[in-house]
Amino acid sequence: MTKKNAFYAQSGGVTAVINSSACGVIETARKHSDAIGTVYAGRNGIIGALTEELIDTNQESDATIAALRSTPSGAFGSCRFKLKSLEENQREYERLIEVFKAHNIGYFFYNGGGDSADTCYKVSQLSEKMGFPVQAIHVPKTVDNDLPITDNCPGFGSVAKYIAVSTLEASYDVRSMAATSTKIFVIEVMGRHAGWIAAAGALVEDYGIPVVTLFPEIEFDQDKFLASVDEKVKEHGYCTIVVSEGCHWPDGKFLAEQGTRDSFGHAQLGGAAPVVANIIKDALGYKYHWAVADYLQRAARHLASASDVEQAYALGKAAVEKALEGKNSIMPTVVRDSSRPYQWHIGEAPLSEVANVEKMMPMDFITEDGFGITDKCKEYLYPLIKGEAYPTYDDNGMPEYVTLKNTVIEKKLPPFEL
């Protein structure tokens, strides 16, 4: 086997555990130094490959790489940059392969969601045609949990745990205050197209909390919603509402785009939570509080799910191992064997079946009234938020997250215009 270098890049929105996958890739590659030379990481994702900004991960100690397992965010930088289709912009793909060739890169590990799976697939195909075959393996990552075939996606479990726990805590708070003050608590969560994260908030129902959940899958029915909230306040004295940022009116307009204007007439400031809170206040008169978790939810490594951290690592590790077995154009997956006890193993899916396929939340995961989740959904979710995997903390009381040196190697090619 000729010794080749590897390239690893992080793509799209980052998560609490994407660095755990990076850790799995790099540690496993280091264990196979007979077959894999240096792991280069793309500075700011795939852009780093196009501009030939390759980070030499050998400049980082074993201890630093190990610390990636408990550091949130994308340690090498990520990017929102979707390569155009091969027809539209073949030169970008060709450039990638030229860079790989210039640095003797035979393994391409791309850590991202659906778009990056597609890029990965094309690199594999084109590199073969161009006579410098690169083994392209996709490492799944997305808080949106929308990749096909795999049971779940690394990143989702930790967001789900954070939202479930935070919703429970804030619900206890409003329950304490409801007699004389706040009766409504609204939390807005991520998920523009699918209600996976909102579903995690709905788990608090199992812990005695009256909760109404608004999914992007269900058109917002204001009257039905208000009736449901009012019923819960009348019975329990308070109500929690979990609203997905993707919740929308029957005409498709997001709740967050309610046409709000500031004093200068500028368009809305965003946020479905304040819109929902005001709808309730106007119709029912209840005092409210609202929160928008935004990045806090996907960055919350302090409350990561142990299942999630472990799977993120295992998928990074499997990517390298499968590459060394000669696999190409695949994505390692999580295959669930049983929910209770939670058992899973690593499988694999061909990228041709992953690219451009979006997995939606099954409709039998949402209750008939559209405001809650079914037992089937709960059985799916709980294993994913199971276990705690705390970072260590320093003497100040702050988490010990690592920042890499990110040393870029010397370029060999002429510059490339993005």
Next chain:
Amino acid sequence: MTKKNAFYAQSGGVTAVINSSACGVIETARKHSDAIGTVYAGRNGIIGALTEELIDTNQESDATIAALRSTPSGAFGSCRFKLKSLEENQREYERLIEVFKAHNIGYFFYNGGGDSADTCYKVSQLSEKMGFPVQAIHVPKTVDNDLPITDNCPGFGSVAKYIAVSTLEASYDVRSMAATSTKIFVIEVMGRHAGWIAAAGALVEDYGIPVVTLFPEIEFDQDKFLASVDEKVKEHGYCTIVVSEGCHWPDGKFLAEQGTRDSFGHAQLGGAAPVVANIIKDALGYKYHWAVADYLQRAARHLASASDVEQAYALGKAAVEKALEGKNSIMPTVVRDSSRPYQWHIGEAPLSEVANVEKMMPMDFITEDGFGITDKCKEYLYPLIKGEAYPTYDDNGMPEYVTLKNTVIEKKLPPFEL
């Protein structure tokens, strides 16, 4: 010593650790069953005393009471209900004492902020005059950290830890994304009058994060603010902004009251964070994300400060012990002996010096430019966020928070109109 019962109530906004104080009060009282009979808790705070809704805490097992130490919110219910002055409404104070007399309550433990310290003080004075002397001890609690004499207030340390850690995590996230996407992250924190909580967010500066903090103590200077943000983005590629909900314009108007109106012309939806984010977007064009933590911050028992949990308990315990020593009309306090290593002991303050005094953040805690914190402030803050005190989690991956039975005893007095 004649055996008397005790009354305990939670007041105002609840915290991640107020139940730890309740635990300290009840466990210590149980250890002195020779001197203290039953601890009754007010259902929904002081209102429960006025309406004679007294919860019998003896209905809860030792294990349940112990679990209060790691349960956020107010387990007996709290209330936003300020007793009027003695002159305006003496009948409310007289009613309290009648209820205490009817149930042989000789100890009054009131767990709250400045207002409740004042109530506690008056109950002590009036009960003496009415010939049924009640020993009134105030147990400090407030995320606002604004009680005088005590070095800090239980509840604050845990919010501070949550905000410091969450701000760090979200800053790592935006740092990953900044090359092609979000360059600005704005987090809004509590603190209408004082910038203590915002100061905790500013700690991330020590961890390499470019951060601009907006305190309620400093009038908002838009030009200076934008210049500071722009400088940081130009140097680091991104910038984090911590904004206190109390941040205001020179004319005193809160940033959150920017005159925002929805499509129906209703007044603003609230939130200083989206206002700040839009000011930056309009002037500098940077892509932003924003979060409003709201109740999530004060309920986040999952990331409580170990110092805070321990002090909350110790102050509850000390309240009972001091009562048994014959003390009256006092508040146990935290006295700091040293910051590094962090050492403290319990002291006490007369309620006459606590009631109606608000402790502001010292101006030498804020940097000269008004956008950061000084070393002196950091030395004050770090000990308060030191250590982790995790709750236990169940098999689903959810925290094991306790919900009490809250059994109310039979009333002995005629009803009372609030």
